[in-house]
Amino acid sequence: MRYEGPRSPRRGHPDTATDALARGLGWFSIGLGLAEILAGGAIARALGMRGQEGLVRAYGVREVATGVGIVTAEDPTPWIWGRIAGDALDLVTLAAAYEGNSRKDNLLIAAAAVAGVTALDAICADRLTRSTAVPMPHIGNYRTRTGYPRGIRESRGAATDVEGSEGMLTPALLKPWAA
Amino acid sequence: MRALVWHGAQDIRCDTVPDPEIEQDRDVIIKVSACAICGSDLHLYDHVMPGMEKGDIMGHESMGEVVEVGKGINGALKKGDRIVVPFTIICGECDQCRRGFFSVCERSNRNKQVAAKAFGHTTAGLFGYTHLTGGYAGGQAEYLRVPYADATHIKVPDSLTDEQVLFLSDIFPTGWQAAVQCDIQPTDTVAIWGAGPVGQMAIRSAILLGAKHVVCIDNVPERLEMARAGGASTINFSDESVIERLNQMTAGKGPEKCIDSVGMEAHATATIDSMVDRAKQAVMLESDRPHVLREMAYVCRGAGVLSIPGVYGGLVDKFPMGMIMNKGLTIRTGQTHVNRWTDDLVRRIEAGEIDPSFVITHRVGLEDGPEMYKTFRDKKDGCIKVVIKP
Known part of the structure; x- marks a missing residue:
């Protein structure tokens, strides 16, 4: 869990939105990785990369490892940066396979999808990097806002003579017996 | 004008x-x-x-x-x-x-x-x-x-x-009424969900009415700080289990009096039940998110009181009537x-x-x-x- 940082108007609060985005990307990574491992042959054929099934499966292992890291780590930031590095590797691999490829359409769709997820990873990594690992002092100091002008000792129990409570309390017959 | x-x-x-x-x-x-x-x-x-x-x-x-x-x-x-x-x-x-x-x-x-x-x-x-x-x-x-x-x-x-x-x-009479209708005794622990304005008033009211211990539950740091200034112990529900902490604070027995100053819009992503409530709201299967009611009913000591100043608008789902009946809890609420x-x-x-x-x-x-x-x-x-x- 990280916290909203110095440039946030709510600094000091847990940054739950970015954390949820990061964990979501982690689960996506695990799902994609498992698909690459289990259907490496089919994916390689669909991308016109016959003969590179092993590479696809290796990338799948990388995805699963990164995803597990994101989902389980206290601080997912380094793992999200790891995803971005992996995305770059994917894009380079797809670009290298473009020349003379028989399934260029599928390759371009795959590249566009990877680019989209890379953008999401980058947004997430940027937000995580701007947040902080420990809560910052929050805005406003309310430590002295007691509400008791005469002090809490004077006020504690001062209103046991409350007026107007008739009919809104526990009926006498239902009161607890003395212990 | x-x-x-x-x-x-x-x-x-x-x-x-x-x-x-x-x-x-x-x-x-x-x-x-x-x-x-x-x-x-x-x-x-x-x-x-x-x-x-x-x-x-x-x-x-x-x-x-x-x-x-x-x-x-x-x-x-x-x-x-x-x-x-x-x-x-x-x-x-x-x-x-x-x-x-x-x-x-x-x-x-x-x-x-x-x-x-x-x-x-x-x-x-x-x-x-x-x-x-x-x-x-x-x-x-x-x-x-x-x-x-x-x-x-x-x-x-x-x-x-x-x-x-x-x-x-x-907000002052609302927090006050919430505390008064708890019928606070000098031995009572009063747990208050929500450190917003009504929750803050309920804390001070419970102290004025002589509660032994007041505990406030929220996850907004400055609101928790203001709650502590008013004499409450605090639980940040983002950091720790509300039920475990309340039971720890009360020797495993739970607070005698519980006040819901949150109402129908409980935090939508903090708990699984609230997420389900949010999804149901989106498809009009439920109008309110009653997470606090469920948590209060669960953790409240038997024969305790649930006081509800928090606003509810319509229908809630999975309301734990079994807990309330079997523990003999009293519910007091109202504008x-x-x-x-x-x-x-x-x-x-x-x-x-x-x-x-x-x-x-x-x-x-x-x-x-x-x-x-x-x-x-x-x-x-x-x-x-x-x-x-x-």
């Missing part, structure tokens, strides 16, 4: 609207000197509470000076009087008002047939709070018409400032019978037992009201309570 006007979900604007006029003999008009944004205004802002119409004037926490008096006021008020306006409009004469159950006044809701359809029987008219409760114009404005004003007012002494008495209109408590509370403010102005974090003009709704809703900038000075 200028007023904060509802135009739709998340759309409140500072508009110029016609000045209010005396419509009934028992009306007065006040020039508003101070008003506030209430947590329950946020239910209207987010449009989770039905019954709002475009053009409705917001606000039910207001005070000011009487500038016009209807013919039927009969000396109860005169021009120049300084009054706080309770959020519940009361006739002062019907059976419920005479019994002190002002929030279920039988006469002040001019749309009582709609309220009766929704709730079985009518409830009181409320300022600036949907057409279910009369569709009366609210007080986040330069002027306010106060119906049944000979009964619907709280006179306040000149020795107290506007900021000290403004919250007699709602606040403001005038039942205010004479006593004015006396306590004068005596220095409490000063409700501690909760104010933002003071703005009417023109900044729309932006402050957003700031308050998003809990930004350390915002806990906004006072508007028109």
Whole structure:
């Protein structure tokens, strides 16, 4: 869990939105990785990369490892940066396979999808990097806002003579017996 | 005059609207000197509470000076009087008002047939709070018409400032009633969900009423800090299990008294049940998110009391009636019978037992009201309570 940082108007609060985005990307990574491992042959054929099934499966292992890291780590930031590095590797691999490829359409769709997820990873990594690992002092100091002008000792129990409570309390017959 | 006007979900604007006029003999008009944004205004802002119409004037926490008096006021008020306006409009004469159950006044809701359809029987008219409760114009404005004003007012002494008495209109008596109806005993642990303005008032009220230990549950750091300043122990539900911590604090027995000052919009992503509630809300299978009710019912000690000042609007799902029945829990709830408590509370403010102005974090003009709704809703900038000075 990280916290909203110095440039946030709510600094000091847990940054739950970015954390949820990061964990979501982690689960996506695990799902994609498992698909690459289990259907490496089919994916390689669909991308016109016959003969590179092993590479696809290796990338799948990388995805699963990164995803597990994101989902389980206290601080997912380094793992999200790891995803971005992996995305770059994917894009380079797809670009290298473009020349003379028989399934260029599928390759371009795959590249566009990877680019989209890379953008999401980058947004997430940027937000995580701007947040902080420990809560910052929050805005406003309310430590002295007691509400008791005469002090809490004077006020504690001062209103046991409350007026107007008739009919809104526990009926006498239902009161607890003395212990 | 200028007023904060509802135009739709998340759309409140500072508009110029016609000045209010005396419509009934028992009306007065006040020039508003101070008003506030209430947590329950946020239910209207987010449009989770039905019954709002475009053009409705917001606000039910207001005070000011009487500038016009209807013919039927009969000396109860005169021009120049300084009054706080309770959020519940009361006739002062019907059976419920005479019994002190002002929030279920039988006469002040001019749309009582709609309220009766929704709730079985009518409830009181409320300022600036949907057409279910009369569709009366609210007080986040330069002027306010106060119906049944000979009964619907709280006179306040000149020795107290506007900021000290403004919250007699709602949040102070609301937190007070929530604590009083817990029937607090000197041995009691009182757990209070929500460290917003009503939660803060409930903390101070529980301390004044002599609770042994007050615990407040929230996840907003500055609100928890203010709760601690008021004498409460705190639990941050983002960091730790509420149920485990409350049981630890009470030798495994649970708190005797539990107060829900959160209501229908419990944090939507903090727990699985709230996420399911949120999904159901989206497809109209449920109107409110009752996470706090479920948690209170679970952790409350047997034969304890659940006090619910938090606003609920309609239907909740997975309400743990089995826990409530088998543990013999008592539920007390309701809109606040403001005038039942205010004479006593004015006396306590004068005596220095409490000063409700501690909760104010933002003071703005009417023109900044729309932006402050957003700031308050998003809990930004350390915002806990906004006072508007028109």
